[in-house]
Amino acid sequence: MNDAQIIKIMASIIAQSAPLMLAVTGETITERGGVINLSLDGTMLLSAMTGFVVALQSSLMLQGMGIEGNTLPVLFGFMAAALVGMFAALLVAWGSIKLRQDQVAIGFVLTLLLANMANFLGQNYTSIPGPSVKYMPIPLLKDLPIVGPIFFNHNLAIYLTLLVVGVVWWWTYKTQPGLQLRGVGDRPESAFARGIKVNRLRYIYTAIGGALVGIGGATYSLSIKIGWSDNHILGIGWIALAIVIFGGWHPIRGAFGAILYGATKALATELQKTFPEVPVVLFNSLQWFLMLGVLLLAGSKGLQQLVDVAPKPIQRSLARSLRVAAPQALGKVFTED
Amino acid sequence: MTDQIIRRIWPIAPISLALALITLLMIVVGANPLTVYQALFDGSFGGREQSLSTLAFWVPLLLCSTGLLVTFTAGLWNIGVEGQMIAGSLGASAVALMVAKPNPSIPGWVILPLAIVVAMLSGALWAALAAILKTRGRIHEIFGGVALNNLAAIATIYLISGPWQPPEGGSLRGTVPFPTQALFPLMGTSRFSPLSLILALVALVLVALALRGTFWGLKLKAQGKNLRSAFLLGVPSEREAINAMMVCGALAGLAGAVRVLSWFDSLRQSISGGIGFLAILVVLLAGTRPLWTLLIGLFFSALLNGGTFVHSRVQLHSSLSGLIQGTLVLFVLLLGDYTRIFRRKKTVMEAISDHE
Numbered sequence: 250m251n252d253a254q255i256i257k258i259m260a261s262i263i264a265q266s267a268p269l270m271l272a273v274t275g276e277t278i279t280e281r282g283g284v285i286n287l288s289l290d291g292t293m294l295l296s297a298m299t300g301f302v303v304a305l306q307s308s309l310m311l312q313g314m315g316i317e318g319n320t321l322p323v324l325f326g327f328m329a330a331a332l333v334g335m336f337a338a339l340l341v342a343w344g345s346i347k348l349r350q351d352q353v354a355i356g357f358v359l360t361l362l363l364a365n366m367a368n369f370l371g372q373n374y375t376s377i378p379g380p381s382v383k384y385m386p387i388p389l390l391k392d393l394p395i396v397g398p399i400f401f402n403h404n405l406a407i408y409l410t411l412l413v414v415g416v417v418w419w420w421t422y423k424t425q426p427g428l429q430l431r432g433v434g435d436r437p438e439s440a441f442a443r444g445i446k447v448n449r450l451r452y453i454y455t456a457i458g459g460a461l462v463g464i465g466g467a468t469y470s471l472s473i474k475i476g477w478s479d480n481h482i483l484g485i486g487w488i489a490l491a492i493v494i495f496g497g498w499h500p501i502r503g504a505f506g507a508i509l510y511g512a513t514k515a516l517a518t519e520l521q522k523t524f525p526e527v528p529v530v531l532f533n534s535l536q537w538f539l540m541l542g543v544l545l546l547a548g549s550k551g552l553q554q555l556v557d558v559a560p561k562p563i564q565r566s567l568a569r570s571l572r573v574a575a576p577q578a579l580g581k582v583f584t585e586d
Numbered sequence: 587m588t589d590q591i592i593r594r595i596w597p598i599a600p601i602s603l604a605l606a607l608i609t610l611l612m613i614v615v616g617a618n619p620l621t622v623y624q625a626l627f628d629g630s631f632g633g634r635e636q637s638l639s640t641l642a643f644w645v646p647l648l649l650c651s652t653g654l655l656v657t658f659t660a661g662l663w664n665i666g667v668e669g670q671m672i673a674g675s676l677g678a679s680a681v682a683l684m685v686a687k688p689n690p691s692i693p694g695w696v697i698l699p700l701a702i703v704v705a706m707l708s709g710a711l712w713a714a715l716a717a718i719l720k721t722r723g724r725i726h727e728i729f730g731g732v733a734l735n736n737l738a739a740i741a742t743i744y745l746i747s748g749p750w751q752p753p754e755g756g757s758l759r760g761t762v763p764f765p766t767q768a769l770f771p772l773m774g775t776s777r778f779s780p781l782s783l784i785l786a787l788v789a790l791v792l793v794a795l796a797l798r799g800t801f802w803g804l805k806l807k808a809q810g811k812n813l814r815s816a817f818l819l820g821v822p823s824e825r826e827a828i829n830a831m832m833v834c835g836a837l838a839g840l841a842g843a844v845r846v847l848s849w850f851d852s853l854r855q856s857i858s859g860g861i862g863f864l865a866i867l868v869v870l871l872a873g874t875r876p877l878w879t880l881l882i883g884l885f886f887s888a889l890l891n892g893g894t895f896v897h898s899r900v901q902l903h904s905s906l907s908g909l910i911q912g913t914l915v916l917f918v919l920l921l922g923d924y925t926r927i928f929r930r931k932k933t934v935m936e937a938i939s940d941h942e
Contacts, residue, residue, distance in 0.1 A: 348926050349926055350920060350926075353663060355919060357665070357866065357870075358867065359912075359916065361867070362908075362915075362916055365905040365906075365909040365912055366611070366905075366909055368903055369903050369905045369909050370611065372903040372905075484736060487729070490729070491729050528744055528748055530747065531744060537733040537740075538733075540733050541723075541730070541733045544723070544729055548725060549723070
């Protein structure tokens, strides 16, 4: 394998992990606020289907009106997908905050229901071509050695994903509202005592997180695995939920987790080429072993030991960046009276 | 008084809302709802053959629901029930293919119990894996369960396309048919086995009694209600969690055996048919009320069976039954409790009179 091939694979890993990155970032925000939206697997399927179908239908409609081009239809697709994701997330939040029902139960029922709904409503749209996000290399930047082809030779959805991860990190850790977000998820009582409307913030961040999850789903159907088919991306939502834990509820680490997943996928593809005699299905199992592996790592003392053997000066910063701690009030309902 | 009555009949509201939404979705995909509902009924209870096949779906669903009663009582989210069912079918298939097939002289009354026991053991072991990942690896049982479900499904595809491939090869549909002595005795030409239904009912009664009237049941309940206090009071929570998971896994494994040894006569892809997940929905609705488990289970099996019929008669996607089941459960879960929806802040006077 030569350098050009390696760079090409790395570029494809970045592209392939983008939708997962969006979902992980979205769920990270939601859980940071204290709400668990377990419905990701169903939500992503439904939003992938919705995004594709809305883009397809609106492109047909616009063509009828004499407007060519895919930019608007794709935008409509993403907007519809964001609404789907937001709606599903708000259902979970409303069911738990207002109706005092189990978040996990609602999330799980939604997981099954929305997946079925996606297959049911998408049944007339399977395996047909449709619009997709336009390939858009960034001039000048794409000519940089190594970095250029890996990061700046994609479509707009990929760049925006990377931007979103950065913005969410900055918002969560560097701004006043971000501090409130973390407060609401960690110590709702203290936040409330300081005059923060805990449940209102939880609704808001659950909705934003859900919208990102929905956009992630549509990024699959409009940019990575274009189109719709039965159970198009089944399982990816669960991977996203696991990566949120592995990422220690931190957007940047979550993004790395997504890239790790993309790399595993790419590795599986390469191994498949190298060992054609091994049955293909066995390579599919790699992602699930990876999921168990990263969760074991997140739950074990291994990371702490890694900190202990590290050289003294970097121990503190290493410990901080490796710390895996769930928001303390995650999944707990807060009553404001 | 009127409040009581409203509370009683209130659940009709979320059910009607759910049905309205489902009907709307049917119209959206261009189907005539009346035709679809008719087909659903014809396919589930329209005749002797359809009713028996509904019962054939009911048995594994009951077995999984019964197992989940145990894990839910212990406060465990055993989403891995689906994979435990698959593990059970793999165990039963192994007995059928590797013991029964090379030795046609072994009679059915030896082979079938053997297959059942191996299936239950496989399910229990698969569940123990999820439990140990939880207690030792600190992986929540939901995530361990999801990963193990997928790994079990992958193992099935591997076996069908590899070691257990039929001699003519190629097809990914399933293994060769098992010898008849390994199968459950079936009723007429249907795929329903009365013996399996008896096993399922016995399991449900035993589990319901054990949860209600034994020390084991009490310990599980204590653990489910408050893990920390149960532990402080001396309930060995790790061991109880593993036991509860294994009981559920064994029953799910039996369900898997019923699937391969009566519904099919061979190991197929997607052998579970989503029945494990469906059982979770049943238990979410029924809670720990065994009678409701039976009724809701029967209704959901009818939908499952009717859904496949709808698929062949009006070419609607077979996800229809899942859509109906999910919508009903979601609406009842969210809106089923009248008091929670119309809860308002109590005035001081009301709070005082409530207290008295």
